[in-house]
Amino acid sequence: xxxxxxxxxxxxxxxxxxxxxxxxxxxxxxxxxxxxxxxxxxxxxxxxxxxxxxxxxxxxxxxxxxxxxxxxxxxxxxxxxxxxxxxxxxxxxxxxxxxxxxxxxxxxxxxxx
Amino acid sequence: xxxxxxxxxxxxxxxxxxxxxxxxxxxxxxxxxxxxxxxxxxxxxxxxxxxxxxxxxxxxxxxxxxxxxxxxxxxxxxxxxxxxxxxxxxxxxxxxxxxxxxxxxxxxxxxxxxxxxxxxx
Numbered sequence: 001x002x003x004x005x006x007x008x009x010x011x012x013x014x015x016x017x018x019x020x021x022x023x024x025x026x027x028x029x030x031x032x033x034x035x036x037x038x039x040x041x042x043x044x045x046x047x048x049x050x051x052x053x054x055x056x057x058x059x060x061x062x063x064x065x066x067x068x069x070x071x072x073x074x075x076x077x078x079x080x081x082x083x084x085x086x087x088x089x090x091x092x093x094x095x096x097x098x099x100x101x102x103x104x105x106x107x108x109x110x111x112x113x
Numbered sequence: 114x115x116x117x118x119x120x121x122x123x124x125x126x127x128x129x130x131x132x133x134x135x136x137x138x139x140x141x142x143x144x145x146x147x148x149x150x151x152x153x154x155x156x157x158x159x160x161x162x163x164x165x166x167x168x169x170x171x172x173x174x175x176x177x178x179x180x181x182x183x184x185x186x187x188x189x190x191x192x193x194x195x196x197x198x199x200x201x202x203x204x205x206x207x208x209x210x211x212x213x214x215x216x217x218x219x220x221x222x223x224x225x226x227x228x229x230x231x232x233x234x
Contacts, residue, residue: 040220042158049208049224050150050158061222093158097219100172102148102160 002026002096006105012113019081021108023094028074031098038098041070041079044107045090053092054079086112115139115223117209122228129199133228135192135209143167143187146212148221149194151205151230161207162194166215176202199232206230 003026013019029038037057042050052061054070057077067082081088089112094105121133135147149161162183163172171183182195192209207228210221 038219042221044158049226050221051224052220052222055220095158095219100160100163100217100219101174102163102219104158104160107157 001101002098002103004094004096004103004105006094006108008108010109012111013084014113015086016083019084019110021079021092023077023105025075025096029096029098030074037073038096039077040095040097042093042095043090050093115211117211117223117225119207119209119225119228122230124231124233125199126234127200127232130197131199131230133194133207135225137190137192142190144215146215146217147185147192148210148212149183150208150210153205163217165217172217201232204230204232
């Protein structure tokens with residue numbers, strides 16, 4: 001099974017500043033036949049279901065603000081929020097969909113400093 | 114507008130059974146694989162099970178294999194999760210989630226609001 005590990009577990013950032021969350025997979029989620037990383041990022045606001053933000057490691061879902069960006073390949077990935085807004089307070093999860101069992105990171109709680 | 118509405122949650126005793134339902138609307142249900150993902154209180158997300166759009170392939174997490182059964186009725190646009198031999202470790206909010214293709218990809222673009230299952234005596 002692929003284990004996803006996020007860092008940090010929690011993060012406090014000032015409004016307008018950059019937030020960076022890391023995600024590491026225990027094995028590569030890069031599928032060589034199509035050169036795609038099977039890695040997604042989700043945002044879960046308090047009391048809400050998760051929302052898909054990023055897929056293929058770096059493609060924004062429709063309607064997601066461009067301050068959210070994803071990068072990385074293989075086993076190391078990053079979610080960056082370029083300028084933190086109040087509505088970005090949430091828990092963020094990375095997820096691999098390379099193979100079952102699909103697995104999520106433990107989550108990173110993002111708060112306002 | 115895509116909508117996923119879970120129902121059937123509640124309080125059940127250890128060893129008991131529950132069946133969750135997820136009513137889907139706003140998209141052609143049979144064209145998409147569907148999944149259940151759960152979240153224990155105050156914890157992270159755990160994938161539980163996936164079924165293909167044509168109902169011919171199912172997948173389970175080891176933690177529920179042999180106890181839970183995923184199914185769907187494409188004529189009723191409804192996804193199900195039959196949960197047997199429930200234990201305290203199954204206490205969680207269960208989310209119904211839509212996949213992006215008829216065959217499972219494992220990427221979930223829409224989620225329901227969730228149904229709370231509590232297993233306790």
